[in-house]
Amino acid sequence: xxxxxxxxxxxxxxxxxxxxxxxxxxxxxxxxxxxxxxxxxxxxxxxxxxxxxxxxxxxxxxxxxxxxxxxxxxxxxxxxxxxxxxxxxxxxxxxxxxxxxxxxxxxxxxxxxxxxxxxxxxxxxxxxxxxxxxxxxxxxxxxxxxxxxxxxxxxxxxxxxx
Amino acid sequence: xxxxxxxxxxxxxxxxxxxxxxxxxxxxxxxxxxxxxxxxxxxxxxxxxxxxxxxxxxxxxxxxxxxxxxxxxxxxxxxxxxxxxxxxxxxxxxxxxxxxxxxxxxxxxxxxxxxxxxxxxxxxxxxxxxxxxxxxxxxxxxxxxx
Numbered sequence: 001x002x003x004x005x006x007x008x009x010x011x012x013x014x015x016x017x018x019x020x021x022x023x024x025x026x027x028x029x030x031x032x033x034x035x036x037x038x039x040x041x042x043x044x045x046x047x048x049x050x051x052x053x054x055x056x057x058x059x060x061x062x063x064x065x066x067x068x069x070x071x072x073x074x075x076x077x078x079x080x081x082x083x084x085x086x087x088x089x090x091x092x093x094x095x096x097x098x099x100x101x102x103x104x105x106x107x108x109x110x111x112x113x114x115x116x117x118x119x120x121x122x123x124x125x126x127x128x129x130x131x132x133x134x135x136x137x138x139x140x141x142x143x144x145x146x147x148x149x150x151x152x153x154x155x156x157x158x159x160x161x162x
Numbered sequence: 163x164x165x166x167x168x169x170x171x172x173x174x175x176x177x178x179x180x181x182x183x184x185x186x187x188x189x190x191x192x193x194x195x196x197x198x199x200x201x202x203x204x205x206x207x208x209x210x211x212x213x214x215x216x217x218x219x220x221x222x223x224x225x226x227x228x229x230x231x232x233x234x235x236x237x238x239x240x241x242x243x244x245x246x247x248x249x250x251x252x253x254x255x256x257x258x259x260x261x262x263x264x265x266x267x268x269x270x271x272x273x274x275x276x277x278x279x280x281x282x283x284x285x286x287x288x289x290x291x292x293x294x295x296x297x298x299x300x301x302x303x304x305x306x307x308x
Binding site: 042 | 233234235236253254255256257275279282283284286287
């Protein structure tokens with residue numbers, strides 16, 4: 001039987017609203033814009049896995065986003081910032097379960113630095129995970145989880161279009 | 163503005179291709195890409211009145227170079243795109259990047275907003291500066307030759 005926590009997690013790993021249409025249109029929803037832009041380089045992480053202050057730090061730091069320039073146009077930046085704030089763990093549409101154990105003074109920018117993540121994935125926290133090639137495994141939830149609508153997969157997600 | 167002859171011919175060819183493409187109801191990638199190249203050619207000419215034409219060879223060198231000031235995570239364009247742009251690339255986070263070569267991904271360089279976004283980001287990451295119009299045109303010309 002599937003543990004209730006896994007069921008909740010599986011549901012949470014969906015990016016809200018992103019599953020319906022994979023191809024962004026001129027009237028793309030904020031979820032679609034988030035999935036397209038952020039999902040071009042990495043899995044579009046479910047916003048509820050970080051608190052709003054973390055997403056704010058990510059957005060304001062896009063010029064140096066884990067070593068790369070990941071800046072966006074002004075409009076997309078604003079749309080995605082609002083979307084992330086609303087769906088963050090402590091946002092109106094988020095799930096506060098993911099704040100468990102997080103001190104209010106801590107603003108992690110990596111989901112793998114969130115206490116809930118480290119408890120659940122304790123077995124993965126061996127040397128090699130989180131550094132070097134291992135980070136790809138830890139940063140790609142869909143390696144182990146069945147994640148829909150995260151923009152993952154071999155096709156290239158939002159990078160494919162013209 | 164007077165376009166270089168080779169570019170004008172390209173534009174004409176793109177125009178005739180456009181008619182055929184419309185009939186076949188396929189996206190008009192060649193014309194869209196020619197328009198983007200014309201945009202960068204105009205900018206390159208403005209920056210340097212002696213500008214003649216873009217160079218695929220220069221674009222190749224630019225693509226393969228390991229600039230001294232590159233950010234450690236992104237030492238070269240070829241670090242993520244591989245040294246052969248006909249290959250699929252891979253982001254540092256492990257996502258597949260479709261080939262940059264036009265022969266493999268015909269939709270490349272057909273939407274100016276997207277082209278601008280990725281040149282801005284990736285030039286800052288690899289070259290730590292904005293790329294010039296000439297460099298961008300060379301890059302696209304190289305990818306169109308692949």
